[in-house]
Amino acid sequence: MSVDKETVRKVAKLARLAVPEDRLEPMTNELNGILKWIEQLNEVDVDGVDPMTSTVDMKLPMREDVVQSGPTGGGQPDKVVANAPRTEDSFFVVPKVVE
């Protein structure tokens, strides 16, 4: 399988990456180079094989459903927004999304 320029444009949109028009063609070639190399996986017989989900045989640990203390806990809006490019009263500010 290989990708064409239009597919690359679509994937870039899905990935939220602005790809300039003149980069689409070279990017298509780069991706096809990698995809062609990856395609050798079709030689491997995977009939009846379960896909890998975890390398370690363990159950997902459960904890009590309560607000944690420390850095993963609540009540620290200032820290949560400390690195945001734009904030107002501990809210993230984005361009208008509803007309």
Added chain:
Amino acid sequence: MTDITDLTLAELRDALKAKKVSSLEATDAYLANIEKATDLNAFVTVTADKAREMAKASDAKLQKGDGGAIEGVPLGIKDLFCTEGVQTTAGSHILEGFVPTYESTVSANLWRDGAVMLGKLNMDEFAMGSSNETSYFGPVINPWRVKGGNAKLTPGGSSGGSSASVAAHLCAAATATDTGGSIRQPASLTATVGVKPTYGRCSRWGIVAFASSLDQAGPIARDVRDSAIMLRSMAGHDPKDSTSVDRPTPDYEAALGQSVKGLRIGVPKEYRLDGMPAEIEKLWADGIKWMKDAGCEIVDISLPLTKYALPVYYIVAPAEASSNLARYDGVRYGHRAKEFTDVQSMYANSRAEGFGKEVQRRIMIGTYVLSAGYYDAYYLRAQKVRKRIFDEFSDAFGKCDLILTPSAPSAAFALGEKSNDPVQMYLNDVFTVTANLAGLPGASVPAGLDAKGLPLGLQLIAKPFDEETMFKGMFALEQAANFKARPENWWA
């Protein structure tokens, strides 16, 4: 007394406990080395004031005979570990200026044990690279050069700042991370020791995520003992990482020097690549002989799916990266584009400006292989082949206790040599990536020099959570290799 920075971590630890040197003296000596080594570009951020503050606090404890396992030892931290109040960039423009409000578990464990932070180490952007050339802050330069030459060589990647700074004695040891070989390949290229523990041994909490099912933290250090001391402090169960495994952390240092007599060393024939330099083949044969002379039994094993490991990796890792890196949207942290027309173009422009070329390439691959219609053909198939690779290792470990291979397919190469061909660059991880796919511990130990005077490493892979046997084997290799070479200091 000799230069403090020439002491190994273990020697410095003992000298500090015996009050023969102070942490402040050691810290100042390292900071002086760092200042003189700007040509190596190993650090993104040097935290001199913080380092001296931490050193003074350690000295106060050491004076009273208190202190943790590595009290007062100055370390470098890969810039992928979040450090509270200190910029953490992951080598990316998109995180430039990001100052975490929390500390990663691994670095917090090191501070708990008394370590001092010298600064944050340069790396490939989001750990995606094998030569450090994808860093937004410029490539790190390998302290090693070809005998008689002055071409700039790569220190490997992605943990190139870690490997170069340890090799150049800019820190006593460093933290690093390994998703496909990012600890072991740089260690091999700089004559340092690099250890990637079993998946789940070190907490991933607070480490900027690349590919969550593959990422593991580990140390790069000057020798096997130092790496054992580092790993013991870094490892441990953490409820904040659901993949962190709840089992006690052994005293790895205690395993060093234990007899390797009777250990079965597996040698996989599939790791003999076409076009592999004869010197690497020879070094591998030397390694086999050393282990045999130490009383090990050499077992021929077969891992027929080895050649498929990298293609599997280049589906699984970009897929996970594309979802992990979705969080960089210019809203909550990181770079936001100045020009946009609506929220969608704000996302797309911020990400296009903030991510480098290789990161964008991998996000594209990952998005494509996960997209509707292609998921089964690429991602699901890759996870099935990965399961078969995992099973192949499980079978092999029925016949052997450790697997011995070269660490990397070549010695350090020149900057720019492979950066135009992604697949050529990806092949650097051909010997290391299998351990990530199967979650196994692996380590690189310096074993010799090639004809050009560049270091080469050998890799040991062990059973899950059997790092102790790996350390035993590493120590035996180190003893037999008796590697003493140092790079000539051209940078200071």
